[in-house]
Amino acid sequence: MQKTVYDLEKTVNSDLSTAVRLSKVIFNQLYIEVTNEDLYSTILYLKTNERCKFKQLIDITAVDFLQKEKRFKVVYLLLSHENNFRVIINIEINEKTPVESITKIFPSANWMEREVFDMYGIKFKNHPDLRRILTDYDFKGYPLRKDFPLTGHNEVRYDENTKKVLYEPVKLDQNYRDFDSISPWKGTEYVTDIQNKDKNK
Numbered sequence: 001m002q003k004t005v006y007d008l009e010k011t012v013n014s015d016l017s018t019a020v021r022l023s024k025v026i027f028n029q030l031y032i033e034v035t036n037e038d039l040y041s042t043i044l045y046l047k048t049n050e051r052c053k054f055k056q057l058i059d060i061t062a063v064d065f066l067q068k069e070k071r072f073k074v075v076y077l078l079l080s081h082e083n084n085f086r087v088i089i090n091i092e093i094n095e096k097t098p099v100e101s102i103t104k105i106f107p108s109a110n111w112m113e114r115e116v117f118d119m120y121g122i123k124f125k126n127h128p129d130l131r132r133i134l135t136d137y138d139f140k141g142y143p144l145r146k147d148f149p150l151t152g153h154n155e156v157r158y159d160e161n162t163k164k165v166l167y168e169p170v171k172l173d174q175n176y177r178d179f180d181s182i183s184p185w186k187g188t189e190y191v192t193d194i195q196n197k198d199k200n201k
Contacts, residue, residue: 005030008085011051016042030087039076039091040100046078046087047105054078054087057102060112062120066146070094072122076102093122101127119144136165 005025012032013020019038024031034042046054058077065071070092078087093099101124102109113124114133121142124130132139136156154167 005085008052008083008087012046012087015049016045030085031090032087033090033092036091036093036097036099039089040102040105042089043076043078043102044105046089052080052085053082054080054085056081057106057108057112058086060109060116062116062122062144064120064144064146068092072120074099074116074122095121098123098125100125103128118142121145138165138167 005028009023009025009030012030013023016034016038019034019042020032021035022031022033032042046052056079058079059075060077061075063073063075065073072093072095074091074093076089078089080086091099099122101113103113103126110128111133113127114130116122117124117127117130118132118134119142131137135143139156153170155170157166157168158164159166
């Protein structure tokens with residue numbers, strides 16, 4: 001059993017010397033970076049090794065770095081109740097690279113991986129049921145990608161008659177788009193124009 005998180009870092013670096021690309025301790029939590037190929041074996045080690053015992057998967061999430069060659073960082077958060085340690089595992093992948101599913105190690109990863117897939121479009125190999133979980137099955141695109149359009153031509157609503165989600169063209173009330181030529185949106189220029197008109201009268 002490790003006495004401190006720094007002892008844990010030494011243990012992990014010693015046992016996973018070829019897998020760990022980077023390790024550091026921040027706020028008494030261990031951060032490690034591994035390659036996509038070593039992710040599955042690393043998480044399996046962290047769960048089953050007697051000196052680690054990270055038996056709870058807290059979360060799986062992702063970060064989108066749009067301009068980087070390896071666009072996505074996938075982040076895994078694990079907790080060891082017995083040792084009172086937390087570890088954060090990072091991998092970096094590009095848009096087309098799938099990630100190995102860890103549902104065989106942590107069954108709770110099922111919905112977490114589906115959420116990451118639904119929001120970012122990251123695919124998980126050997127996942128038992130990789131479907132959308134937060135958006136509709138016919139939803140186009142991935143909401144948390146930075147290239148997702150802020151406005152669109154379709155709106156989504158649930159129809160009680162057909163009992164399903166419908167996609168329809170956006171209908172905007174044009175009255176809200178019509179402004180008179182002298183508009184308060186101009187700010188101080190608008191006030192100046194009024195004052196000049198009053199002087200000319």
